[in-house]
Each structure stands twice: as C-alpha cells, then as structure tokens.
Amino acid sequence: MTEVLFWAVLLVVLVLVELATMGLTTVWFAAGSLAALIAAACHAPLFIQITLFLVVSVLLLVFTRPVAMKYFNTQRTRTNVQSLVGQKGIVTGEINNLKGCGQVTLNGMEWTARALAADGEIAEGNVVTVRRIDGVKLIVEKEG
Numbered sequence: 252m253t254e255v256l257f258w259a260v261l262l263v264v265l266v267l268v269e270l271a272t273m274g275l276t277t278v279w280f281a282a283g284s285l286a287a288l289i290a291a292a293c294h295a296p297l298f299i300q301i302t303l304f305l306v307v308s309v310l311l312l313v314f315t316r317p318v319a320m321k322y323f324n325t326q327r328t329r330t331n332v333q334s335l336v337g338q339k340g341i342v343t344g345e346i347n348n349l350k351g352c353g354q355v356t357l358n359g360m361e362w363t364a365r366a367l368a369a370d371g372e373i374a375e376g377n378v379v380t381v382r383r384i385d386g387v388k389l390i391v392e393k394e395g
Contacts, residue, residue, distance in 0.1 A: 254291040254297060254300060255288060255291045255292055257291075258284050258285075258287045258288035258291050258300065258304075259288055261284045262281055262284040262285055262288055265277040265278075265280050265281035265284060266278075266281050269281060275316065275319055275320060279308050279311040279312040279315075279316065280304075280308045282307055282308065282311050283303070283304040283305065283306075283307040283308030283309075283311070284304055286303045286304065286307040287300040287301070287303050287304040287307075290303050333384065335357060335358075335381050335384065335389065336381050336382065336383060336384065337380065337381060338357060338358070338380070338381050339357075339378055339379065339380050339381075339394065340355040340356055340357035340358075340362070340364075340378070340379055340380075340381065340389070340391070341355065341356050341357075341376065341377075341378060341379075342354070342355055342364070342373050342374065342375050342376060342377045342378075342379055342391075343355065343356045343361065343375065344375060345372070345373070345374055345375050346364050346365060346366050346371065346372065346373040346379075346391070347366075347371075347372050348365050348366050348368070348369060348370055348371050348372070349370060349372075353365055353366070353373070355379060355381075355389055355391060357381065357389070362387075362388070362389045363387060363388045363389070364379070364388060364389040364390070364391050365385070365388050365389075365390055365391070366390075366391060366392070366393075367382050367390055367391065367392040368392075373391070373393050377393050377394070378393075378394040378395075379391035379392060379393055379394060380392050380394060
C-alpha cells in the first residue's frame, strides 16, 4: 500500500508542477506515475512499477512532446532577430552572393544580406522576404 501512496503523491506533485509552469515539462512523468500507480494498485512488483514509470514517461516524452510543442506553443512571440523571418525589406545595395555583397533595409535598419539561391543576385530597389538568419546576415528571396 505504500507504493500506491508514493505513486499517488508523485502524480499529484508532478501535475501541480505542470499546472504552475505550463511548460509541458512534467506531464510526461505524471503519465508515467499514473501507469505505475495502476500497477501498484494491482499489486505488481516494485520493479514492474518502476519499469512502467520509466517506459511510459520516456515513450511519451519522445513521441508526443514534439507534436505537443508544435500545437500548444503557437502563441509564443518570436523576439529579437528571429522576429525578422518572414518580413519584407528593400534591397539598398545590390545582393551578389559571388561577390559577397548586399544590403537590405528592414524596419528602418540596414542589414547585410545574401540571396537564398547559392549564386543569387538581386538588384537594388527590389522587395525581398527574409527566409532565415545566418549569423548577422539576412538570407532573403526576391518577391514575385
């Protein structure tokens, strides 16, 4: 009966931690402790309870966490330079990857830029979209 109490207390603590943080951090282990609690209530040996706890926790963590993070953390606002991905800017200095030059003005700031295509060239005055950030350079693609 002490194992049942242990797993029940662990389950409650893990659920409370998850509710407090809402970071999808302990919910996987709470599910593992629920499986172990059920096993303990069925009088399974302690090594079976521990094995169930570990297996269920790890399997859920590995297989469902990426999906859950994708769908439950959609409201996070990207900050700093990552917030520039997807925004549009104006080429203020010809972009030529072979020459290693290029400038884009975005949100009133000048950025070093390179074309998304490896041998890309984009003339001054074109509108571009930021596709990714590479160090301190914007990797852009010409609109239209």
